[in-house]
Amino acid sequence: MTEVTNTALTVRAGAAGDVEEVLAFWSDAAEGTDRRDSADAVRGLIERDPEALLIAELDGRIVGTVIAGWDGWRCHLYRLAVDPAHRRKGIARVLLEVAEKRFAEYGGIRADAMVLDDNTLAHHAWTAAGYVRQPQWGRWVKPLQ
Template structure:
């Protein structure tokens, strides 16, 4: 982990990030395309955080802040780099960002069936709130 480098993604990283998510992220999102990720980075250049090791993309997290709540999406670590502290380093960077911005509470989008992710989120101090159910609707322009 000595050569792990955490930074905000730049526009030139976006194709690599999209390819990475196909390997490392569970499930897909309607926003997993070039236009969606470009909009994210254009609106909030520090929201998409990446981890690199030896010049290779090994992890991502989206740390979105809307001025009220802190939202975590797309925490993904390459399968060959899991359980080595990459996810913890990404979450620490996201949480530091939230604190700098004045955020007070983070929430994470986690697939119900992804038990491996549930264990990782619990280990990081997050807990499911059973009384909340997120309802979603894809928006089209």
């Protein structure tokens, strides 16, 4: 993946050296408290797919992230998060554009995102980016640990 620059905003793939900073960023900027994030899990993501974790930076500081996961069949988006001090400036839109370009390069035809029902602020961002909620689907989960 090549870096994408939008004025002062840069989007790049995350690397092993970013793990601790990304975890700290998510604890401040991401929604949801039931996640069991770990440095090992983020490193595992980067090792498996070095271009999946997209990081937006301003002046060398993380201001946004999204995980653009491609499993060979579907395009999945996770952890779209923007620093609260930098929201409503187009950072999420740029991150999603980069993710969608990545998916298109793989031949992906549709991206999906898991968005918390109560995160209404995020609903606006996803809607503005052209995503719609599919009412006919429900998410089924089974904890593995």
